[in-house]
Amino acid sequence: MNQPYLNLKNVSKSYGPANRRNEVLANINLQVERGEFVAILGYSGSGKTTLISLIAGLQEPERGEVLIAGKRVTGPGHDRGVVFQNYSLLPWLSVFDNVLLGVEQSHPTWTSEQKREHVSRYLQMVNLAAAQQKKPQQLSGGMKQRVAVARALAMSPEMLLLDEPLAALDALTRGTLQDEIERIWEQERKTVVLITNHVDEALLLADRIIPLTSAPRATLGPAFKVDIPRPRDRQALNHDRRFQILRAEINDYLRSVKAKPTAIPAQTAAAMEVPQPIELPPRRRLWPAWSWNALTGRAS
Numbered sequence: 001m002n003q004p005y006l007n008l009k010n011v012s013k014s015y016g017p018a019n020r021r022n023e024v025l026a027n028i029n030l031q032v033e034r035g036e037f038v039a040i041l042g043y044s045g046s047g048k049t050t051l052i053s054l055i056a057g058l059q060e061p062e063r064g065e066v067l068i069a070g071k072r073v074t075g076p077g078h079d080r081g082v083v084f085q086n087y088s089l090l091p092w093l094s095v096f097d098n099v100l101l102g103v104e105q106s107h108p109t110w111t112s113e114q115k116r117e118h119v120s121r122y123l124q125m126v127n128l129a130a131a132q133q134k135k136p137q138q139l140s141g142g143m144k145q146r147v148a149v150a151r152a153l154a155m156s157p158e159m160l161l162l163d164e165p166l167a168a169l170d171a172l173t174r175g176t177l178q179d180e181i182e183r184i185w186e187q188e189r190k191t192v193v194l195i196t197n198h199v200d201e202a203l204l205l206a207d208r209i210i211p212l213t214s215a216p217r218a219t220l221g222p223a224f225k226v227d228i229p230r231p232r233d234r235q236a237l238n239h240d241r242r243f244q245i246l247r248a249e250i251n252d253y254l255r256s257v258k259a260k261p262t263a264i265p266a267q268t269a270a271a272m273e274v275p276q277p278i279e280l281p282p283r284r285r286l287w288p289a290w291s292w293n294a295l296t297g298r299a300s
């Protein structure tokens, strides 16, 4: 049997002091093939960011292990590119230089000209060539998200880890970026793990959808294979019988696991039940500790 590219074996993670441990994730088992697009679907607070951080190597599992191409993950690596919800752009750098910073980390031996050509190519890919000299504060939320996606892609990682990258966007911008993500994935065929709480977004983009049950002790539920031919058109999908059946099955499953005592904001529950559209990918990293922390907004 082929070895999965990404393999999480009985992974658990807790937070808090020893006498008040909060076990957020329990016995997570996940296998993702190279080139596969997997969406993890979960409620707010269910542990989705914790899961992505474990795969990214930004946190360590308490029990179990995360393997990539058979090797245990012990920290961040150039093989993984992460896009978080908060864009993580350096405010004093232009759009171009934000992406260039990533390329300098991932391709240090390239000439300056090679790096600049590469950056231009990815900025064109996300339709931001005209805004390349702007600073992040001069951009809309959707534009910032596209810069974050371009930066991640330009770093050429084997795998893209997308943590609700479109969550803060309006439905229209979300839809545009979802289309771009699907187009880019068709072109580059990276392995992608997308975290989302939008059933329709997952159905539009993923090969497989795996629900995360509610915290505490959240774990992965049964996988739903999205056997809808690509490219998938958002408008046409609404009338696709297979899409309708899958959406109903997934929503039924989510309702059935919602009964845990975790507080779920009403608008999140509603968002999960009303399908909507969205976004996506990166490539290798990684930044020195100071810039990585600035980018992710996280403590090391």
Ligand SMILES: Nc1ncnc2c1ncn2[C@@H]1O[C@H](COP(=O)(O)OP(=O)(O)OP(=O)(O)O)[C@@H](O)[C@H]1O
Residues within 6 Å of the ligand: 015, 016, 024, 042, 043, 044, 045, 046, 047, 048, 049, 050, 051, 215
């Ligand atoms: N560093 C930390 N220390 C203590 N508790 C944490 C830490 N990070 C996350 N948690 C807790 O773990 C649980 C899961 O958090 P996480 O951010 O992984 O969930 P999420 O599904 O990504 O949430 P959201 O959808 O709201 O972003 C929450 O109860 C959160 O308070």
